[in-house]
Amino acid sequence: MNPESTFFTESTRSLKQSALFSELADSSIADILSRCRRETWKRRRQLPMEETWKRFHILLSGRVRLSRSNPENGRMITLFLLGPGDPFCIFSLLDGEAHDVMLETLDDVTLLSMPMSEARQWLNEHPEFNRKLLPYLGEKMCSLAGLASDLALHDTETRLARLILRYVDSGTQEQHVTPRLINDLSHEFLAEMIGSVRVVVNRQLQHWKQEGIIDAHRGHLEVEALQELAKRADNHLVKIPA
Amino acid sequence: MVEENSCVAVYEEHLQAETAVRQLLEEGFDAEKLSIVGKGWQREEHPIGFYNTGDRMKLWGAQGAFWGGLWGLLLGAAFFWVPGLGAVIIAGPLVGVLVAALEGAAVVGGLSVLGAALYSIGIPRDSIIRYETAIKSDQYLLIVHGGQSEVERAHDVLATGDALDVTIHLS
Numbered sequence: 274m275n276p277e278s279t280f281f282t283e284s285t286r287s288l289k290q291s292a293l294f295s296e297l298a299d300s301s302i303a304d305i306l307s308r309c310r311r312e313t314w315k316r317r318r319q320l321p322m323e324e325t326w327k328r329f330h331i332l333l334s335g336r337v338r339l340s341r342s343n344p345e346n347g348r349m350i351t352l353f354l355l356g357p358g359d360p361f362c363i364f365s366l367l368d369g370e371a372h373d374v375m376l377e378t379l380d381d382v383t384l385l386s387m388p389m390s391e392a393r394q395w396l397n398e399h400p401e402f403n404r405k406l407l408p409y410l411g412e413k414m415c416s417l418a419g420l421a422s423d424l425a426l427h428d429t430e431t432r433l434a435r436l437i438l439r440y441v442d443s444g445t446q447e448q449h450v451t452p453r454l455i456n457d458l459s460h461e462f463l464a465e466m467i468g469s470v471r472v473v474v475n476r477q478l479q480h481w482k483q484e485g486i487i488d489a490h491r492g493h494l495e496v497e498a499l500q501e502l503a504k505r506a507d508n509h510l511v512k513i514p515a
Numbered sequence: 516m517v518e519e520n521s522c523v524a525v526y527e528e529h530l531q532a533e534t535a536v537r538q539l540l541e542e543g544f545d546a547e548k549l550s551i552v553g554k555g556w557q558r559e560e561h562p563i564g565f566y567n568t569g570d571r572m573k574l575w576g577a578q579g580a581f582w583g584g585l586w587g588l589l590l591g592a593a594f595f596w597v598p599g600l601g602a603v604i605i606a607g608p609l610v611g612v613l614v615a616a617l618e619g620a621a622v623v624g625g626l627s628v629l630g631a632a633l634y635s636i637g638i639p640r641d642s643i644i645r646y647e648t649a650i651k652s653d654q655y656l657l658i659v660h661g662g663q664s665e666v667e668r669a670h671d672v673l674a675t676g677d678a679l680d681v682t683i684h685l686s
Contacts (some may be wrong), residue, residue, distance in 0.1 A: 278525070280647060310670055313639050315519075315686040321591040334641065381639035388684075 274306045274385075281306055285386060287333040293359020293405050294331075301399045308395060309385035320376040326365040329392035332357055335382030336454060339374050340465065351466040352417065354379075356454050363410065366392055381459075424468045427507075432467040433477055434506035437487075437496060448499045456494045481505075519637035519686035521575050522666040524678035525649045529553060529581045531677040534656040536585065542672050544659065547590045550607025552629070552646075553655040554600075574604070582606065597627050600650055609658060612636055631642040636660065637686035644679075654679070 274281050288294040288302050297305075309331070316335075342349040352374065355361060364372055366389060387395075396402060416439075423432045440452035453465065460478065461471040469472050478494075481487045486502050488495045496502055516645075526532040532551055540546060563576035572592040574582040582604060586592040591610030594605050605613065613632035626634060629650070630643045636658075638646070646656055659669035666683050673681045 275679055275681075280680045280682065309557075310674065312683045312685060313642055315637055315639065317685075318685065321553065352523065381641075383639070431542060 276303060276307070279309050284309075284311065284333060287357060288331070293358055293360065293409050296405060297399070297402060301402070304399070305387075306385070307393055308391045309387045310382050312386050314378050314382050314384070316355055316378055316381050316513050318376075318378045322362065322365075322371050322376065325376055326362050327389055328386050329360065329362070329366055329389050331360045331385040333383040333385060335378060335380035337361065337382060338377045338379060338462075340377065341374055349465045350420075350468050351392060351462075352420070354454055354466070361412065365389065366396075367410075376514045380393040429467065429469050429473050430477055431464070431507055432504055433474060434459065434468070434502050435496070436463065436467050438503060441496065441499065445499070448497070450496045450499055452494060452496065455494055458494075459492065516657055520661060520663050520666045521599075521636055521638065522661075522669040522673065523638070523646065523680075523682050523684065524657045524673045524676075525646070525655065525680040526655040526678055528677075529578055529655055532657050533581055533584070535657050535673055535676050535678065536588070538676060539659065539669060539672055540588075542668075544665075544669065544672075545661075547608065548665070549589055549662045550591075550605065550609035550658040550660070551585055551589065551655060552603060552605050552609065552650060552658070554602055554604065554650060554653055592606045595628065597629055598668075600629060600647060603629055603650060606665070608660060609636070638684045642644055642682060642684065649679075 274284065284306055285299075286304055288297070288305075294302065332355055334357050336354060337359075337460065339350050339353040339361065340351045360366075361376070362372065362374070364370075369389070396406075398406055410459070419435070419439075423435055427435070437452050437455070440455045441450050441454070455466070459471075460475045464471050464474040467474070478487060478489050481502075482489055484501070486496070487500045488497050524535060527534065531555070534551060536551065539549060561576065563574070565571055566575060571586050572594075573579065573586070585606040589607040591607055593604070593605045593610040593613065595605070595613070597603050609632060612635055613628060616631040617628060617633055626640070626643060627647060630647055633643050633646060634640070649656060657673070659666055661669070661675075663685060666685075670681055670683050
């Protein structure tokens with residue numbers, strides 16, 4: 274990417290706003306951008322991992338879902354929902370292997386892309402990035418562990434409440450909040466994030482709507498009573514002031 | 516039918532764009548899959564005009580050789596006056612896309628006719644705004660249409676040249 278281009282400036286700004294890259298020095302960001310090419314992918318583009326795992330991508334705008342499905346019964350589970358600033362495929366970066374995951378764009382997305390070998394070289398040359406990368410990886414591992422335990426231990430109501438809370442800024446004092454990334458997703462999509470089906474999620478959301486816990490209309494989801502939702506999640510780790 | 520994958524490069528000067536076209540042709544790219552967009556007649560102090568004395572359109576003006584050469588090489592030639600952008604000259608298959616957008620009334624809300632043509636080949640809105648700004652600023656767009664591997668290869672060729680930006684757009 275040419276340092277004099279408008280896209281270079283925009284990309285730098287996007288990385289500076291992301292949690293993962295924000296503390297990097299300008300020279301480190303310039304170095305990673307010089308190794309990247311800029312791509313855009315249209316909404317609803319589906320890619321099996323064998324087409325993407327040889328390149329490292331950083332999302333600049335839009336959302337990407339990483340999921341796994343069973344072609345025999347059509348069931349699907351969303352493993353990660355990624356937004357601006359998130360990299361993928363992080364596991365392939367670590368182990369150099371392809372993984373059985375499907376990528377799907379939920380919006381028109383803009384991203385940076387570079388060969389995995391370049392990404393590894395950049396990591397070796399900028400070890401300071403590990404201060405952010407390791408907690409990020411830890412968060413992703415916790416997210417997967419949370420999904421696995423939710424599927425095994427909790428009912429649909431709890432799983433759905435936990436999902437919504439995961440996308441609410443922690444420590445917020447507000448009772449009325451709009452969840453990040455998931456607030457405009459279809460009920461079917463939400464179901465695929467918690468290992469359920471559309472009708473069950475739809476019924477639960479309608480129930481909560483009648484109770485005044487959430488407001489869901491025209492494909493838009495808002496939380497009206499965060500404290501009450503936290504109770505439904507039975508999530509003692511979420512600390513919301515009374 | 517123009518494929519909905521493309522590689523778009525932005526150039527400051529028409530000579531840089533012309534060099535890039537030659538470079539792509541030397542690398543074996545199909546001339547029928549390349550398009551160029553520009554204004555072509557800025558800062559003129561002499562008469563300019565579009566004329567046809569044979570089988571193809573020509574431009575009388577400082578950039579006559581550039582556009583005449585491209586129109587002889589690429590598939591399609593057009594001059595449009597686009598509100599908000601002014602005069603836009605195009606060479607290549609994007610001409611057909613733009614005319615189809617006009618004929619099919621497929622102009623997308625908030626976009627110029629050029630923007631609608633770019634949108635219909637799979638370029639998202641954010642990038643279209645950047646490209647329209649580039650045209651307004653007298654820069655040039657070189658577009659390579661094709662399959663994913665073709666546009667990726669085009670990127671590798673164009674990234675070594677004088678382009679301000681090179682972006683791959685995949686549908």
